[in-house]
Amino acid sequence: MREIAGSPRVLLRRLRELMAEALEPQARLDRIVREIASNMVAEVCSLYVLRADSVLELYATEGLNPGSVHLAQLRLGQGLVGTIAASARPLNLQDAQKHPAFAYLPETGEEIYHSFLGVPVLRAGRTLGVLVVQNKTMRNYGDDEVEALETTAMVIAEMIATGDLRRLTRPGMELDLSRPVTIEGVPFNEGVGLGHVVLHEPRIVVTNLFNEDADLELRKLENALGSLRLSIDDMLSRREIASEGEHRAVLEAYRMFAHDRGWVRRLEEAVHNGLTAEAAVEKVQSDMRARMMHMTDPYLRERMNDFDDLAYRLLRQLMGGGADALATSLPKDAIIVSRAMGAAELLDYPRDKVRGLVLEDAAATSHVVIVARAMGIPVAGQAKGAVSMAENGDAAIVDGDEGKVHLRPQPDVEAAYAEKVRFRARRQELYRELRERPSLSKDGVRVDLMMNAGLAVDLPQLADSGAAGIGLFRSELQFMVAATFPRAEAQEALYRQVLEAADGKPVTFRTIDIGGDKVLPYFRGGEKEENPALGWRAIRLTLDRPGLLRTQVRALLKAAGGGELRLMLPMVTEIGEITKARHLIDREVNHLARFGHLLPTRLKLGAMLEVPSLLFQLDELMRVVDFVSVGSNDLFQFLTATDRGNGMLSGRFDPISAPFLRALKHVLDAGARAGTPVTLCGELAGRPISAMALIGIGFRSISMSAAAIGPVKAMLVELPVRELERAIAPVLADGGASRDARALLRDFATAHDIPL
Structure with a gap:
């Protein structure tokens, strides 16, 4: 049976033959548009390619004035061609000149043509150009002709993407595919990363386009x-x-x-x-x-x-590709770009090669973001379109401070960020020099700077940062990166590894804190919660599921055998919860003792103060625990009724304002009365100005990310603590709520040449 003219199969067969011939790019394009026109019985076939300056340039034509090739151009959105490119939708018109978007280009000589069919040249949903056929007579193109032109446009998209057409660009002009792009995202973890794109799910390149059967x-x-x-x-x-x-x-x-x-x-x-x-x-x-x-x-x-x-x-x-195909050979400066990914998938990448992470869909509280923070990787999230706009190997910059992603950046942008990275590196060198220096203020007051951790990848930072110990080990991270509940043996192995890495420095293990925004996909919880941050989480959950807590406590007791074990209970609301947890812990101690296991020489039980109700049980709390650690993130959000994940409220209330500092001072005073140590862990401890406020009201042990220890220590060694205490006292006194504590601290730092 003879194949009819206009058949997509006939056209594709001819295109396959053309692609196989050894032709220069312009000659190949000229032959392609001629073949399309012949196949579709069109008097005109034209290809417009989108440039980096958002202009569509005529790259080839059959039927229009050949002298207009590379001269005729339309802006994105201008004329029928510009409209197709902007909307990424075909236009099929019987009389093109009556369409309100029609724009006449006198150099092309197209005024005599009426019927018009144009389709976008698409790759990964991104418009790279427009392919058009035209006829003098008024006619409607059929669905099979639209399909044929769209299929042909796909072939041309691959030619553009592989770089064949870049040789045809005039000096100073670039194709849109190589255009610098800045994507406005959300900052998820601070820092700046310069490198080259590695798509987490590499775009599969289809090389075999035409079928034989x-x-x-x-x-x-x-x-x-x-x-x-x-x-x-x-x-x-x-x-x-x-x-x-x-x-x-x-x-x-x-x-x-x-x-x-x-x-x-x-x-x-x-x-x-x-x-x-x-x-x-x-x-x-x-x-x-x-x-x-x-x-x-x-x-x-x-x-x-x-x-x-x-x-x-x-x-x-x-x-035949694997379902979890990660790049096996990474550049030394990889910027991982992904729509979303699991925490365990990030850990598959060698940390020493990852310079930044770009996520389209994750939230600041996503597991992968939590792990990236622990690894010290700059993260920009909610970077919509990053995957489709990026190609493997593209130069890229991740600005985790601003949440911006720069793809194929201009040389001046790259130079500015490179200088920013060098400045950070010089500061890090200064911080490294402070590592061995005693953690003493300018007037000799000792303040222990502890680090927060949660995974084995954090442990080398204990020595690198000069931290006095681990003030908060988030044990739930091991659960969050696993596919199923970690077995008791795996938990014990991790806890033993942590204690060995600490080499005698104190380590405080927080019992598993899941629920709320820390959802384990393999754990079936209770009913769906309207407000999970105030719901079934942390100690509430583990007291209701005592098997979870008992397994973890047993692993911790065995790992700490012969040494000290510091256990901390999260999200405590009332003293009775501590009593119940202590009973479970005592049962595990007795069980292990009965079977002859080596037990810790000392067991200290503490509570995290995150729920405001504990502020009205302070004296009793200090009597029933060995230490208290203020969880500043949750305590502040609960005290101010502020969802810390809500961008509209993120800067509305100041955590170093008088009301919150007074609440913290009440906790310190209660601890002093009972002789119970009080520490603080959370973001408040990790910024020099807020750490300065904490030290000024009396904290002598604070815990923060490893990266924050250097800047806070640089502030501490220049800080006259006794003088600061006198300066901040009016803020804490009655009538001091109207004072701007942050401005006071900045003025104090300026007057005493304290780096913030």
């Missing part, structure tokens, strides 16, 4: 879809996937999309039109992404990520 490709597609559906069903059936919750809801959405007949039908049509199964997946997904990117409905835009993930999984099924 449509039936064979359809069978491949059917088999891959079957395997994809089975893998999703398998994930849903695993015991570690809770029967309810967000984790399961995402997988249920995946299953729904994988069975969606509309999606599958479009894939099959693309194969019938001459594409391989994998090229069909790439084309359909690129079309869908381009359309969904322009939707205003936030729910539908979020679904775009689900479709993306599903398409990548299907491509891996077709091309």
Whole structure:
């Protein structure tokens, strides 16, 4: 049977032959537009390519004035071509000149043409240009012709992406694919990282575009879809996937999309039109992404990520790639770019090669962000579009202080950030010189600067930072990066490793603090909570699930055998919770003693003061525990009724204002009356100016991130503590609430040449 003209299969076969010929880029483009015009019986076929300056330049034409190639141009949004590029949608017009967006370019000689069909040239949902056919007669192009032109545009997109057309650009001009881009995100972890992009899920490059046997490709597609559906069903059936919750809801959405007949039908049509199964997946997904990117409905835009993930999984099924394909050979300065990722996946990357992390969808409290903070990696989150705008190997800058991501930055931007990094490095050198210096103020007051930790990767920083010990070991991080509950043996091994790394320095282990924003996907909790921060979490949860606490306590007791064990209970609300926890701990001590295990020589039990109700039980609290540690993050948010994750309120209330400093002073005074040590851990301790306030009201032990110890110590060694105590006393006195404590501290630091 003779294949009809206009058949996508005929056109693709001719394009395949053209791509195989040894031709210069311009000659290849000229032949492509000529072939399209012939196949579609069009009098004009033109290709416009998007430049970095948002101008669409005519790169090839059949039918228009050949002298206008590389001269005719339209701005993004200007004319029919600019409208298609801006909207990423085709235009099919019987009389183009009557369309309100029509713009006449006299140099092209196109005024005699009426019918118009234009499609965007898309790659990963990103517009790289526009492909157009035109005729003198007024006619409507059929669906098969639209499909043929879209398929051809996909081939041209790969030519642009592989760099073939860059040789045709005029001096000073760049294609949009190489355009510098700045993405405004949210700062998740401070610091600056310069390096080169590594896509966490590397974009699969489809090199085999044209099929030889449509039936064979359809069978491949059917088999891959079957395997994809089975893998999703398998994930849903695993015991570690809770029967309810967000984790399961995402997988249920995946299953729904994988069975969606509309999606599958479009894939099959693309194969019938001459594409391989994998090229069909790439084309359909690129079309869908381009359309969904322009939707205003936030729910539908979020679904775009689900479709993306599903398409990548299907491509891996077709091309034999592993489900967790990470870059095996990283550059020495990797900037990891991902839509979202698990905490364990980040740990798979060698820390010494990772300079920054860019996330499109994670929140500041996501597990991966918590781990990145522990590893000291700058993080920019909510960086929408980063994955589609970036290519592996692109130069990139992550500004974790501002939340910005610079892709393919201009030389002056790169130079400015390089100087910022060098300045930070010089300051770090200064901090390293302070490492061995005693932690004494200018007037001889000792203040222990402790570090917060939670994973084995944190431990080398204990010596590097010069910390006096670990003031807060977040034991829940081991649970958060695991696929299932860590066995008792694994917990014991980690705790033993921590104590050995501390080499006699004090370590305070916080018992497992899950719930709230620290959700374990393999742990089925209670009912869905309206306000999880105030709900079933921390000590409340472990007292209701005593097996969790007993297993952890037993592991801690065995790991600390022959030494001191410091245990701290989180989120304590009333004294009775401490009594119940002590009873469970005593049971484990007696159990191990009965079986002859080596026990700690000393066991100290403390409580975190995070819930305001404890402020009215202070004297009793100090009598029943060996130490108290103020959790400044939660205590401040609960005292001020402020959701610390709410950007609209993040700067509204000052944690070093008089009311909060007074609350902290009450805790210190109660500790002094009872002879019970009081420490503080949290973000408040990690900033020089707020650490200065804490020292001024009487704290002599504070715990912070390892990276913060250097700046705080540099402040401390220049600080006259006794003089500061006198200066800050009026803020704490009655009538001092109107005083600006932060301004007072800044003035004091300026007057005494204290670095902040």
